Amino acid sequence: MKMKTKLIFMGTPDFSATVLKGLLADESYDILAVVTQPDRAVGRKKEIKMTSVKEVAVAHDIAVYQPEKLSGSEELEIIMSLGADGIVTAAFGQFLPTKLLDSVDFAVNVHASLLPKYRGGAPIHYAIINGEKEAGVTIMEMVKEMDAGDMVAKASTAILDEDNVGSLFEKLAVIGRDLLLETLPGYISGEIKPEPQNHEEATFSPNISPEEERLDWNKSAREVFNHIRGMYPWPVAHTLLDGNRFKIYEAELTDGEGTPGQIIEKTKKSLVVATGSGAIALKTVQPAGKPRMAVTDFLNGVGRQLEVGDSFGQ
The missing domain is CATH 3.10.25.10 (Formyl transferase, C-terminal domain)
Incomplete structure (x- = not known):
């Protein structure tokens, strides 16, 4: 019987939840724990709301960790002691400490842009604002520098006039989920060789400021x-x-x-x-x-x- 690959999953919004659900439905993987941003107060009533990823984890009885900052936290030590083979992140919202990356065999990120374009936290926003004709997802290796790791795989889709951030997030979440499930086995086995990014072509998409x-x-x-x-x-x-x-x-x-x-x-x-x-x-x-x-x-x-x-x- 083939051994399951033991994973830590890190993510926060609906985009991440779609990817997590895909991994949970695949019998090749065992999700040991989920790491997500802390629950926040939302809306006029300031009600505390679980992140989308936490909702999925709770429904599947998976351990959830929510450090305000992963680096230097008690949760980091617990996560590193779980014995995971690898880490998968998708719109997590925090940098991963080097010692965490070094503690696993691999760590990959599902990033919602066609790297090296639009590194950062708001790639879908900027792709639409800047009038790009297409958007996409890149599966990339995690490194200390933001979204600068070698690329495992890419997939793209056209940006239509009727698209907005919400609709494109939904499309790219499905594309990212399917691309991850399609390529992760080959990446883990070594059949898929990641390609370095051309850093000279990098553009950035920082979180949207009020201005x-x-x-x-x-x-x-x-x-x-x-x-x-x-x-x-x-x-x-x-x-x-x-x-x-x-x-x-x-x-x-x-x-x-x-x-x-x-x-x-x-x-x-x-x-x-x-x-x-x-x-x-x-x-x-x-x-x-x-x-x-x-x-x-x-x-x-x-x-x-x-x-x-x-x-x-x-």
Whole structure:
């Protein structure tokens, strides 16, 4: 009977949970423990919520460790004593200490970009914002430097206009899961030889800062459209209206020209805003102090006073 490969899995969001479920369904692997970020307070009620990976682990009665910082923690010593053959990470959100990497035969990461492009914590956001035609997943060896390890395998998919961060995360999670399960046996056996990255071609995608959520109406309609999609469903793009934050969840490209940020068309059902080149029609918005709503509801309510010629961003 073939011995199972003993793994420690590290990850946090839905993307990671999809990968973990794939490993759990494969009889080749024994998940000894899961390491995930600490539970956080979410929403207006600040309710403590388990991470997606923890939910999967608890459902399968797997030990869970949640150090605020893995390096130097008590949990690190416990994890290293478990006798794992290897580590698999996917959107974990922390660096792995060198002594942990040295304690196992292998450590690979499922990273949601086509490396060496978009190393860092927000590769899907930046791929959409920057207007990339495709996104993908790279299985790579873990090293101390962020996302700089040798590449085991890659797979890609087209980025469509209807895609946003949420939909692309779901697509890439499945692609990453399947790619990992397809290539991990060959990697462990030595049949698949990892390839070094070209570090000179590396680009970076750090976590989105609050300043980057702000829309720049001077950019083209396509760039503004991509920015909105690249912030949806989190952290959500915003602009200003009468000096107050105004969130824009969804929009679509449309025809029209005018001063950037200016309303150039308003009906009971549509609100069209000019950009530096072209225009966008708002679809789902959230005025300051109000819930998220369809633009038709906004125009029938607090947005009734808006007129053509009024401007966002001021």
